[in-house]
Amino acid sequence: MTAPVPAASVRLVRPQDMLVIDFEFHNLRLDPGADPPQLRRIDPALPRVVVVRFESQHITEQTVYENEPDRPAPGAIAARAVGPSRIAFVVPETVKTIPYTETGLLRWWQWVMRVVPGAGRPDGHETDLLVVDWLHLTPEQYATWDHAETPVEHDGRTELWHTRLAARGPRGRPDPLSVPTVRVVAADEPANPEEARLFGALNPEGFDYRQLVTLTNPPEPDAAPVDAALLALSATGATLDLDGRWEPTTTPGLNLKHWEHHAWQGRDNKVILEQYGFLVPYGHRALLFTETKRTFDATTGVAYLEQRRFVRITEPVKEYPGAYGVPFGGRSLPFNRIVVEGPVPPVLPLSPEPLLPGRPEHGFWIQSLDTGADVAFVLRGTDQAGREQRFTAPLGFVPHDVAVRYPAAGTVLRELIDAYGGFDRITGDAPDPRRSVDLAGQELGYTAERDPGTATHPTQRILWGLQGPPGPVDPRPDSPLFFPRMLAAEARLSAVDAFFGPGDPVVLGYDERYLENAFAGNPGEVYVRVRDSVASLGSGEDKPVERLVLNSSGIGGIWAPNFDVGGLSRAIGAVGGKVESIDHLRDEGEIAGKAYFNVRDQANQAVLFGATLLANVLPDNAGGPGVRPEDQEGDPLPEEAQYRDPQYGQAAFGSPDDHRVHHPAGRLRTVPGPRRQQPGQARSEDPQRGQLRRGHQHQHHLRQDLALRVEAADGDPGAPVHRGGLQGLHVQLRPRRRAVLQTGRRRGPLLRPPRLRRHPGGLHLRRLQGRQHPRPQTEDLSGDHVHRGTGRRHLRS
Numbered sequence: 001m002t003a004p005v006p007a008a009s010v011r012l013v014r015p016q017d018m019l020v021i022d023f024e025f026h027n028l029r030l031d032p033g034a035d036p037p038q039l040r041r042i043d044p045a046l047p048r049v050v051v052v053r054f055e056s057q058h059i060t061e062q063t064v065y066e067n068e069p070d071r072p073a074p075g076a077i078a079a080r081a082v083g084p085s086r087i088a089f090v091v092p093e094t095v096k097t098i099p100y101t102e103t104g105l106l107r108w109w110q111w112v113m114r115v116v117p118g119a120g121r122p123d124g125h126e127t128d129l130l131v132v133d134w135l136h137l138t139p140e141q142y143a144t145w146d147h148a149e150t151p152v153e154h155d156g157r158t159e160l161w162h163t164r165l166a167a168r169g170p171r172g173r174p175d176p177l178s179v180p181t182v183r184v185v186a187a188d189e190p191a192n193p194e195e196a197r198l199f200g201a202l203n204p205e206g207f208d209y210r211q212l213v214t215l216t217n218p219p220e221p222d223a224a225p226v227d228a229a230l231l232a233l234s235a236t237g238a239t240l241d242l243d244g245r246w247e248p249t250t251t252p253g254l255n256l257k258h259w260e261h262h263a264w265q266g267r268d269n270k271v272i273l274e275q276y277g278f279l280v281p282y283g284h285r286a287l288l289f290t291e292t293k294r295t296f297d298a299t300t301g302v303a304y305l306e307q308r309r310f311v312r313i314t315e316p317v318k319e320y321p322g323a324y325g326v327p328f329g330g331r332s333l334p335f336n337r338i339v340v341e342g343p344v345p346p347v348l349p350l351s352p353e354p355l356l357p358g359r360p361e362h363g364f365w366i367q368s369l370d371t372g373a374d375v376a377f378v379l380r381g382t383d384q385a386g387r388e389q390r391f392t393a394p395l396g397f398v399p400h401d402v403a404v405r406y407p408a409a410g411t412v413l414r415e416l417i418d419a420y421g422g423f424d425r426i427t428g429d430a431p432d433p434r435r436s437v438d439l440a441g442q443e444l445g446y447t448a449e450r451d452p453g454t455a456t457h458p459t460q461r462i463l464w465g466l467q468g469p470p471g472p473v474d475p476r477p478d479s480p481l482f483f484p485r486m487l488a489a490e491a492r493l494s495a496v497d498a499f500f501g502p503g504d505p506v507v508l509g510y511d512e513r514y515l516e517n518a519f520a521g522n523p524g525e526v527y528v529r530v531r532d533s534v535a536s537l538g539s540g541e542d543k544p545v546e547r548l549v550l551n552s553s554g555i556g557g558i559w560a561p562n563f564d565v566g567g568l569s570r571a572i573g574a575v576g577g578k579v580e581s582i583d584h585l586r587d588e589g590e591i592a593g594k595a596y597f598n599v600r601d602q603a604n605q606a607v608l609f610g611a612t613l614l615a616n617v618l619p620d621n622a623g624g625p626g627v628r629p630e631d632q633e634g635d636p637l638p639e640e641a642q643y644r645d646p647q648y649g650q651a652a653f654g655s656p657d658d659h660r661v662h663h664p665a666g667r668l669r670t671v672p673g674p675r676r677q678q679p680g681q682a683r684s685e686d687p688q689r690g691q692l693r694r695g696h697q698h699q700h701h702l703r704q705d706l707a708l709r710v711e712a713a714d715g716d717p718g719a720p721v722h723r724g725g726l727q728g729l730h731v732q733l734r735p736r737r738r739a740v741l742q743t744g745r746r747r748g749p750l751l752r753p754p755r756l757r758r759h760p761g762g763l764h765l766r767r768l769q770g771r772q773h774p775r776p777q778t779e780d781l782s783g784d785h786v787h788r789g790t791g792r793r794h795l796r797s
Contacts, residue, residue, distance in 0.1 A: 004124050006051070007042060012105065016151040017161035018235040023105060024051040026125070028091075030100055037100035048091035048098075049125055050111065056081040057238035058266050060133045063200040063292055065350045066308040067369060074302050078198045082130045085233065087145065088114040103149040108163075109173055115141045119217040121186040129182070131231070131238035132261055132268075133202045134209055136186040139165055140225065143181075146174035162234035181225035182242070184212040200307060201271045204290045205351065206361040206399070211254050215246050222249045226259065237266020248276050248400055248477035255400040257287060268305060269294050276400035277311075280355065280363065281420065281464050281484040282338050282379075283323075285315035288397060311345040311366055311397050324479040325469035328515040332467065332485040334446050335381040340395075342378050346370065355396050355416060362412050363398035365434070374434070385445020385456055393437050403480035407468040417482055420466040423538030426487065437462040444491070446508070447527045447570060455527065455570050457491040460505050463534065486510065488534045496565060496574050500547045506565065507531045507545075513586060523589030525570040526582055542579045 006024035013020050026049035028039045041048055062078040064071050072078070089111035091098065098104060115127050115138045122128035122136060129137040147163035165182070169175035187210040190196035190203070202209045214220050226244035242261040246254075258274035273290040292307040319337045320330035330336065347369040355363035366375050374394035381389045398416065407413040419425075425432040444459040465487040475481065490505040497503055507530065514527045529537070536543040544566035567575040567582040575582055575591075585591055 008039075010105075012102065014102070014151065014161065017148075017158050019161040020055065020235045022053040024053065025049075026051070028098070032100075036104070039098040039100050049114065050089045050091060050098075051125065052087045052089070052108075054085045054087075054233050055235065056083065056266070057085045057129070057131050057233055058082045058133070058263065059237070060199045061201070061268065061305050062198045063305045063307045066306055066347060068350070071297070071302075071304065074300050077302070077304070082133075085129045085131065085238075086127065087129075088125050088127050090114050106147065106149045109144045109146070109168075113139060113141060113143060113145075115139060116183075116185040119185055119213050129231075129233075129238075131233075131240055131263070132242075133199055134188045134190075135184050135202070135212060136188075137182045137226075138185050139180060139182050139228070139231075142168055144168055144172075144174055146176070160234055160236065162232045162239070165228055165231040179227050179229050180231070182228050182231065183216040183225045185217065187213055201268050201292045201305060202273075204273065204292075204307065204309065206288070206364075207256075207273055207275060207290065208253065208361075211256055212244075212259065214251065214254060215256060216244070220249070220251060220254075222247050222251075234265065237263075239264050248404075250404055250475040250477050251401075252405060253401050267294075268292070277363075277397050278400065278403045278480040278482075279313065279340070280396035280398050280416075280482070281466055282318055282395070283480045283483060284313055284318045284338075284340055285478070286397060287312045287314055288399075308369075309348045311348070313340050313345070316340045320483070323483075324476055325473045325481055326483050327467055327470040327485075329518070331384075331447070331515055331518060332483075332510060333464075334383045334444055334462070334486055334489075336384055337382040339380040340377055341380055341390075343375070345375055355398065356412075356419060359412075361399075362402055363396055363416065365394060365396045383445040383456075384447050385449045385452075387443055387445055387456065389439055389442045389444060391437055391439055391442075394434050398480075398482075400477075403482060404475045404477060406472055406475060406481055408472075413468070413482060417466045417468050422465065423487060423534065426463045426465075427535045427538055435463055435465070437464060441492070444489075446489075446510075446568075447514070449570065454573070455568070457493060457508075457568075459489055459491040461490050462486055463488045488537050490534075493530075493565065493568075493574055496547060503545075503547060507534050507537050508568070509537045511567065511582075511586065519570070522586050524572075524575075524585035524587070526567050526575065526586035527570055528568045529582065530565045530567055530574075544576075544578060 004026060006026050007028055008025040008030050009023060011020070011022045025039060027042045027046045028048050028050070029042050031038045031040050058081070060080050060082060062072065087108075089108060090113075091111050095110050113127055114125060116122045122138060127138045129139075131137060144166055145163045146166040148159070148161065151161070152159040165180050166174035166176065167178035167180045169178070190199070196203055215223060216225050217223055224244070224246055226242050228240065228242055230239060230241040232239045240261065240263050242259070244259040246256060246258075248255075248257070255275045255277065256273065257276050258272065260270070260272040262268070262270040271290075271292040275288040275290075277286050277288055278284065279286050288309065288311055290307065290309045292305055294303050295306045296303050317337065317339050320326055320333060321336055323330065345366055348364075349367055349369050349372060351360060352364040352367045354360040355365065366377075367373060368375055376392040377395050378390065378392055381391070383389065402412045402416070405411055405413055407417050420435070426435045438461050439459045441458045441460060443456050444462075445456045447455045449455050463486070464484050466482050467485045468483070469481055473481065487509070489508045491508055492503075492505050508528045509531065511526050511529055513522055519525050519527075530545050531537040531541075532543045532545050535541075544564035546564050564576055564578065565574050566577045566579070567585075569575050569585065575585055577585075581591075
């Protein structure tokens with residue numbers, strides 16, 4: 001824009017205090033005949049405008065990064081002066097005369113400053129202050145300037161003339177107690193990329209200084225001007241203390257929280273930029289600090305503008321259920337809460353590794369300047385079962401304006417979610433180690449539990465991914481629209497290992513129906529699927545984990561429980577079978593018997609008593625929780641269904657005339673012939689239900705969902721006194737005793753199994769280790785003595 005031609009102009013130079021300014025008079029002419037000379041209006045219909053021009057008030061200077069080895073030598077630091085600044089005034093009608101004298105031209109408080117009303121490049125009749133890199137500032141309209149009209153001396157020394165921006169007091173004069181404000185109305189572009197890299201005080205990597213224009217001007221809803229506690233112009237440059245603060249907003253491109261700028265006579269001393277952002281992947285709020293300050297080199301004495309950047313975590317505690325926009329109610333992550341306990345993030349390298357290759361402005365991994373490696377943050381998680389886990393993990397930083405926008409196609413957030421949301425970077429030959437969280441075998445609850453331990457498993461590691469909200473949502477300035485999720489976990493199933501023996505960790509992934517509706521419409525309470533590898537989980541291949549018992553004598557020889565572990569149910573524990581079997585249990589609450597024990601190797605199928613395939617015995621409507629079909633007779637056992645205890649060599653079962661199979665509510669029983677009252681029959685009290693049960697009884701979990709109960713003959717079935725594993729259990733069953741194979745709920749964590757050993761007059765059970773249960777009281781009906789269980793349970797014949 002061509003500057004308007006003034007009617008008159010004059011340069012005012014006062015050597016005593018180095019006053020050097022230029023005046024331009026528009027619609028004003030000099031009347032030298034007046035005493036003193038006056039400036040008079042030319043056209044009564046036009047305003048009278050006075051423009052005061054200053055020489056360059058700021059020097060843009062090269063910045064160096066902290067500990068940067070290749071610093072410029074003394075005298076080789078790049079620098080350049082910015083353009084001149086100007087202050088424009090409109091002479092109000094209340095001012096009748098303008099004396100054309102030194103003091104008359106310096107009475108600016110009588111005039112009204114002409115400023116840029118909004119964002120836009122100032123024209124020649126508007127105030128334009130170039131006092132920082134790249135930016136054009138203008139004060140508020142009703143501010144004024146305060147300065148001495150004559151030289152000021154102190155002990156024989158003359159003070160440098162300067163004019164200071166001031167707010168007006170009640171009578172229109174400068175008020176030194178009030179703080180004026182300025183706005184950024186325009187921004188210049190660097191001439192080339194090299195210039196942008198050199199002059200980094202307001203242009204560090206990842207920061208767009210042009211957002212200050214939007215943040216300080218309407219119509220931005222959260223726009224606020226910058227406080228100018230000190231803004232003074234002089235012949236040697238501007239001295240200023242600026243401070244601007246803004247609340248987070250959802251406007252694209254805005255992420256600045258705080259701008260603090262200190263300069264002395266045209267040279268920057270300290271510049272602080274604070275940018276809103278969030279930590280990846282867990283979403284904690286954080287700030288990115290960029291601090292540029294003048295430091296002296298101890299060797300050369302050069303005062304460099306040295307810059308450093310670091311992250312500060314402002315929200316150390318993040319909770320997921322109920323968070324705005326979180327998908328699946330927060331169920332896709334085992335943690336309900338994650339706390340960042342430390343350490344304080346160190347100074348970042350000059351160029352930390354970006355989240356998206358080649359685009360550091362859209363986020364980076366938090367690394368250390370000293371080591372160049374990722375910072376290992378200490379995190380404390382609270383899982384869905386209420387347990388706490390501690391672990392370390394690297395974290396990234398993503399700017400606020402990227403994170404709060406809905407991840408529609410084409411947005412940076414969508415690219416970020418696509419890059420970190422799938423399995424492609426956690427499988428293959430070079431998986432990303434940052435995507436793995438090492439839990440070192442800590443117990444982790446994958447869903448809420450009704451009974452302790454029913455959904456908790458020792459977990460080796462979690463593989464995380466990013467996800468967006470389930471559907472379009474309006475952005476909120478305090479909430480990122482990316483969320484962590486568990487893509488896979490490697491864990492051990494204690495119940496399975498206790499029975500089959502130690503095996504490799506299995507891969508867990510959340511069931512999609514559980515994610516969508518929790519346990520609503522999920523009577524089987526299936527919450528995760530089990531796969532043999534992360535790759536098969538990611539590809540959707542139906543590859544459950546196959547567990548085989550090649551020598552059944554180690555578990556008593558009653559059966560060889562070989563089957564595929566395909567899922568986990570909160571109600572019945574580990575579930576066997578492929579996808580259709582797990583789906584059937586989840587959707588119908590029933591176990592499909594043949595699918596449950598259908599393994600690929602026919603020679604290693606689950607066998608009962610060494611002769612009967614368990615898949616053929618267990619009915620297809622073997623129930624899960626809530627299923628109560630009527631008792632119905634099953635298939636008889638074959639004549640060869642006898643079991644000889646390998647340790648004691650005694651026969652356990654007789655002919656099929658004495659044994660038949662029934663399955664009330666999914667229970668598989670071998671039942672003796674006619675019931676007969678036996679002398680000396682004992683009774684025991686069930687500590688969990690408070691009911692008396694006939695017969696000594698003890699139940700051991702084969703798995704979380706399969707159990708074996710050993711009862712005295714003709715005993716009335718009741719709830720188990722103890723539950724545990726069967727690994728290493730040696731059972732001697734005598735005639736007319738019965739074994740019950742039952743699907744039921746697990747009552748507690750499955751620990752190391754107990755062991756049955758020979759005892760004079762019968763069998764006794766000795767606990768090897770594990771959780772202590774309420775001690776049952778057993779009364780011998782043929783006598784008057786009472787036995788209290790303390791780790792030994794007597795089974796009398």
